[in-house]
Amino acid sequence: MNSFRDRLTTISETGKRLWIYAKKPKGRLTAYRNIVAYLCILLLFAVPFIKINGYPLLLLNILDRKFVILGNVFWPQDFYILAFVLLTFFVFIILFTSIFGRVWCGWTCPQTVFMEMVFRKIEYLIEGDYTQQHKLNDQAWDGEKILKKGSKFLIFGLFSLIIGNLIMCYLVGYENVLLAITEGPKAHLAAFWGVIGFSAVFMFVFSYLREQACTIICPYGRLQGVLLSKTTVVVAYDQVRGEPRGKKGHAEGDCIDCKLCVHVCPTGIDIRNGTQLECINCTACIDACDEVMVKIHKPKGLIRFDSINGILKGEKWKMTPRIYMYSVFLGALMVFLTVFLLTRKNIDATLLRVPGQTFQTTNKGTITNLYNLQIINKSFAKMPLEMKIIGLDNAKLQIIGNQSIVLNPESLTENVFIVEVPEKDVPKRSNTLHLEIYSDGKLVENEKVSFLGPIK
Ligand code: SF4
Ligand code: SF4
Numbered sequence: 001m002n003s004f005r006d007r008l009t010t011i012s013e014t015g016k017r018l019w020i021y022a023k024k025p026k027g028r029l030t031a032y033r034n035i036v037a038y039l040c041i042l043l044l045f046a047v048p049f050i051k052i053n054g055y056p057l058l059l060l061n062i063l064d065r066k067f068v069i070l071g072n073v074f075w076p077q078d079f080y081i082l083a084f085v086l087l088t089f090f091v092f093i094i095l096f097t098s099i100f101g102r103v104w105c106g107w108t109c110p111q112t113v114f115m116e117m118v119f120r121k122i123e124y125l126i127e128g129d130y131t132q133q134h135k136l137n138d139q140a141w142d143g144e145k146i147l148k149k150g151s152k153f154l155i156f157g158l159f160s161l162i163i164g165n166l167i168m169c170y171l172v173g174y175e176n177v178l179l180a181i182t183e184g185p186k187a188h189l190a191a192f193w194g195v196i197g198f199s200a201v202f203m204f205v206f207s208y209l210r211e212q213a214c215t216i217i218c219p220y221g222r223l224q225g226v227l228l229s230k231t232t233v234v235v236a237y238d239q240v241r242g243e244p245r246g247k248k249g250h251a252e253g254d255c256i257d258c259k260l261c262v263h264v265c266p267t268g269i270d271i272r273n274g275t276q277l278e279c280i281n282c283t284a285c286i287d288a289c290d291e292v293m294v295k296i297h298k299p300k301g302l303i304r305f306d307s308i309n310g311i312l313k314g315e316k317w318k319m320t321p322r323i324y325m326y327s328v329f330l331g332a333l334m335v336f337l338t339v340f341l342l343t344r345k346n347i348d349a350t351l352l353r354v355p356g357q358t359f360q361t362t363n364k365g366t367i368t369n370l371y372n373l374q375i376i377n378k379s380f381a382k383m384p385l386e387m388k389i390i391g392l393d394n395a396k397l398q399i400i401g402n403q404s405i406v407l408n409p410e411s412l413t414e415n416v417f418i419v420e421v422p423e424k425d426v427p428k429r430s431n432t433l434h435l436e437i438y439s440d441g442k443l444v445e446n447e448k449v450s451f452l453g454p455i456k
Contacts, residue, residue, distance in 0.1 A: 027287025164199030
């Protein structure tokens with residue numbers, strides 16, 4: 001009876017791929033989903049072009065290890081903040097999924113949005129609805145099939161190329177992608193091969209892989225088993241009301257076994273079997289069933305957004321200890337993240353003694369120590385710096401090769417400097433000094449370092 005749990009609906013008993021021909025969905029939720037999806041697409045295409053302080057809203061330059069989020073540049077030194085952002089996002093997803101199930105998958109995930117709202121729609125336009133698509137696939141390669149399949153793959157290729165370019169805009173910035181387009185691939189080989197590689201992957205995903213990306217590959221999909229509970233709101237079939245199913249007049253349940261909910265499902269499952277890993281909560285089956293219910297004069301909502309407890313016991317949604325726990329954890333993470341972001345400095349200095357050096361005694365009766373100073377300017381502005389050394393009386397600081405330090409925007413500068421202290425002012429073998437770095441009169445960094453002298 002539970003044989004549907006033995007294997008994926010898209011894989012045959014012999015392990016072969018079973019192609020899904022999903023019926024074109026229509027209805028109230030589909031209309032909302034269209035609006036949400038087109039807003040998501042608009043946002044995806046707009047983000048790389050939106051600038052804050054001359055910097056993109058989002059740039060994830062993995063090759064140069066430069067990340068720009070909301071116009072703020074994050075360096076590898078800020079990795080702990082990025083790790084915290086990811087952890088917070090991960091806990092948010094867990095909390096959201098525990099309450100609302102996989103709404104993200106069906107409504108806003110770029111894979112579903114592009115698959116269902118762009119590529120599948122092109123397919124409906126060229127090949128017709130699911131029965132015509134099935135027929136076309138089964139027929140011999142005549143003129144009609146070559147024309148329809150050929151034009152479909154050409155348009156699929158074009159859209160994959162557009163999405164490939166979009167991804168590169170997120171990775172290297174739209175200016176570099178435009179340069180690669182206008183100046184040709186020779187001068188921008190990395191960007192060119194990046195676009196070709198991503199476009200090929202998208203072409204493969206949207207023309208062949210399709211729902212398998214959600215049911216087999218996506219790790220978020222695999223997590224559902226541990227994230228969902230009987231109180232999670234999911235797309236669910238009301239078995240209490242629907243069963244026993246059967247033709248109108250031959251059974252007592254409201255389900256007339258028309259299988260329209262199965263035909264519209266883009267992952268090919270029968271939601272009447274209960275919540276399944278393949279269900280992406282796209283709500284197409286809700287619309288299909290509501291239409292049937294209206295026709296047979298029954299109340300809508302035989303398939304609806306509800307929890308298992310809601311369906312079996314009529315329970316309303318309520319907070320569970322698990323949801324409380326996740327919420328508290330998420331709140332704490334958000335507080336930490338806010339503190340990290342607010343206290344994040346524009347410059348980051350690393351001060352180290354030059355390796356292999358202890359101290360030197362000069363013929364002027366002073367002791368010198370040599371240091372390496374590495375400073376990163378994370379801001380977008382030039383930063384002239386002043387440095388002060390404190391901790392020992394009459395300590396003097398001399399930068400080798402430079403009289404002053406001016407940091408260029410988003411750059412790393414290395415300097416070597418000497419600290420010189422009269423021997424009488426060096427009280428012990430190891431002394432503590434503080435290097436204070438000022439920009440525009442404001443203290444921007446304070447580094448502690450030891451100053452070595454002779455044993456006394
Ligand atoms: S669409 Fe509704 S009535 Fe038709 S099979 Fe599905 S649940 Fe039953
Ligand atoms: S069962 Fe319904 S909500 Fe789930 S994927 Fe299929 S059509 Fe979408």
